[in-house]
Amino acid sequence: MTLASDPPKDGFRLSMLIYDTRFRSVTIQVIVLVLFLAGLFWLLNNAYVNLEAKGKDFNFSFLWTRAGYDIAQTLIPYTNDDTHMRALIEGLLNTLLVSVLGCICATILGVFVGVLRLSHNWLVARIMTVFVETFRNIPLLLWILLMGTILSETRPSPRDFRFTEAMQAAGETPKASMWLFDTIAVTNRGTNVAAPAFSNSLGEVVLPGNIPVSLNALALFAVLAASFWGWRRLMARAKAVQEATGTRPATWWQTPLILLGPVVAVSLGLGFHLDYPVITRFDFTGGFQMLHSFTALLIALTIYTSAFIAEIVRAGILAISKGQTEAAYALGLRPGRTMNLVILPQALRVIVPPLISQYLNLTKNSSLAIAVSYMDLRGTLGGITLNQTGRELECMLLMMLIYLTISLVISSVMNLYNKSIKLKER
Amino acid sequence: MKQSVFFGSLVMAGLVAGVAGASTLDEVKARGELICGVNPGLTGFAAPDANGNYQGFDVAVCKAVAAAVLGDPMKVKYVPLTGETRFTALASGEVDMLSRNSTWTFSRDTELALDFVAVNYYDGQGFMVHKELGVSSAKELEGATICVQTGTTTEMNLADFFKANNMTYTPVNIADDAEGQQRFLAGACDSYTTDASGLAASRATMPNADDIVILPEIISKEPLGPAVRHGDNNWGDIVRWSFYALVEAEEYGVTKANLEEVAASTQNPEIRRLLGLEGDMGAKIGLDNDFAKRAILAVGNYGEVFEANIGAGTSIGLARGLNAQWTQGGLMYAPPFR
Structure with a gap:
């Protein structure tokens, strides 16, 4: 910037808002802002007037009334009596x-x-x-x-998995069978997988909002976290020894022992077993179902x-x-x-x-x-x-x-x- | 310094259609066409025929109103609406009236700001299952997967029914009847639930209809009827009385075929008022005196509409049952034209 135009000698004139580069950008921004606010006001007013004309109010209190409908797959407990x-x-x-x-x-x-x-x-x-x-x-x-x-048309219906004693006697086999030692059944509705289950329960805590958390799961998670921390320590020690002496101590047998040992021990203590999906009248029950x-x-x-x-x-x-x-x-x-x-x-x-x-x-x-x-x-x-x-x-x-x-x-x-x-x- | 100028472009997308000013009657007359919200496809009630023209029991109400207001039953534009979109479409003015087997309930009448003008079909919710399941009662459906149309009263009744009977189920929420049939036939659900009339209509179109049974339980009251927006009472009156004209015509034995003959000869004052030969009924709702006559001439009386679309002679084969005239032990009862 070597040259600047001479500052205008006379005072402020209205036309400067458009022709003077110092003011022009501000002018345009102000106009855009006014138009934007006017547009926003028009939209809100339009909504307000139309709601008024229909006799509808605007409030969110309906969120706390009974829902009355069911949801197929939920992550936290839900019944149709909830809001x-x-x-x-x-x-x-x-x-x-x-x-x-x-x-x-x-x-x-x-x-x-x-x-x-x-x-x-x-x-x-x-x-x-x-x-x-x-x-x-x-x-x-x-x-x-x-x-x-594809999933719903190509897979067999749950009842095709049924194997009754009459069928056994007649030497028939069911039209469809489960996979991987009867742990997985893919029907035309969902995928049923055997789920880990425990015979002994430590009980459960209920978080605010009626969200139950199994203490078994928490205990396993805590044990896993502790194992992981122990493994990190082991690795750090191995590295320190390697740096000091030049030879790395053998950790190949310690790693799985530390990582898996405690979890397996706790699981067995809690009575770990697999909950297999079983065909009932309409669909599989038990295990874990992914729709x-x-x-x-x-x-x-x-x-x-x-x-x-x-x-x-x-x-x-x-x-x-x-x-x-x-x-x-x-x-x-x-x-x-x-x-x-x-x-x-x-x-x-x-x-x-x-x-x-x-x-x-x-x-x-x-x-x-x-x-x-x-x-x-x-x-x-x-x-x-x-x-x-x-x-x-x-x-x-x-x-x-x-x-x-x-x-x-x-x-x-x-x-x-x-x-x-x-x-x-x- | 680089100077850049931003011209903010304002997208004036109206949240709602323009402020309602003119009455629906004036709008329809000015447009020369009635816009009627119907089911996208439910055989017998509202479904496009081979030529792409909508036909059916619910469609007949649209035609009757169009005939009464515009003098031509063909001047209707049909807007197919799903269970989810129908009330919003009516409330926002996208359609002038809804004739889409919709259940008249308290909250829809009040909270949704609709007016149900009459009941053209008394129905109840039922269940349909494949015969091979060996289910004979809805109370045996513990643990079943059930297809249900979303945004309907059936969804709520289903929840209530299973709760009341202490049973569990897996809902599959589907958008419309066609999807429900497809899922049901594919076996993705054990049972399909909707209004019993709808079940009968669906079953009639299924390739293996004999392998499918409709369970005896009717778990709810579903009075289905045409609806209009709340607030325009005159328009509501027009739709209501155009429909009642059909019911009244059946009660007095006036049919599409004998209409002119009866009009020329009858001395019965009730029929004379209905057909606009006496009094000034039409003027009171902003139409001419022949409005009811045109409606009947366009589609026939209620009984004729029923028999032609969903009656015993059709593939759907519904009996009159509750929908017979009150004189025949049913609930169809038109208030007097007086």
């Missing part, structure tokens, strides 16, 4: 469950596919290209429907998002100069170590920012859950509650607010992570 608020929380937890698991699975699969797509093996690279192009170019809703249909609505949604979200993540990973890796690889090879690193130690850490800086938006997409896309009858937030609050109470505006606003909050939380957590891996400039 709409509780149903909302069930839906929210279901949304979070499928989103968190989806993000984890999609990341693992995505990194795998993205790396393999750069493979020197022509066939592998082409197969991964087909994977990416197929899954990301077909709408997610179709994938969700397809997965739901296909959840499985289908999770698979569809995972493969769809992983195709995008694969491209992000590939772009991230390609962004690292080939010189880095060559330098690593020159130092004698094998390709696998080169990828893990040299390329990926640098690539993460390019990968993480777009990865955040994929996580956000996955979370928001989970609201398509109703297509396979998975009761997420959109299914409970935005579906049944909205419909039974007729509180469209309240439910929609609340649902938008919740999704916004979830997204902002994911975003900020991932930003923190991004900060931790970004290039340290000193």
